[in-house]
Amino acid sequence: MPKVPNPCVDVCKYKREGHCIACSMTKAQKSLSKELKKDKHRIAFVQMLIAQQHRLGKFPAWQAMYDKKLKKKGVKPFF
Numbered sequence: 001m002p003k004v005p006n007p008c009v010d011v012c013k014y015k016r017e018g019h020c021i022a023c024s025m026t027k028a029q030k031s032l033s034k035e036l037k038k039d040k041h042r043i044a045f046v047q048m049l050i051a052q053q054h055r056l057g058k059f060p061a062w063q064a065m066y067d068k069k070l071k072k073k074g075v076k077p078f079f
Contacts, residue, residue, distance in 0.1 A: 002074045003039055003075075004042040004075055004078070007046050008023055008030060009062060011023070012030075014026070021059075022065070024049060024059050024062070025049065046078075
């Protein structure tokens with residue numbers, strides 16, 4: 001099974017109090033996400049990120065962009 005891809009969708013513009021306008025990650029979270037090796041950790045990180053997006057609001061395009069990335073990598077959606 002292909003590994004779960006990083007939640008970054010290659011926009012990387014940090015405006016909303018240090019959060020990316022596309023995925024909601026901070027620079028520290030982005031660095032941390034690159035260090036995660038096990039799929040269960042990657043999935044947990046993405047789930048945390050989704051909760052963060054809901055809390056912060058205004059990240060509607062990320063879901064579709066990440067779904068497209070999952071499909072391209074051959075990973076079944078897990079949320």
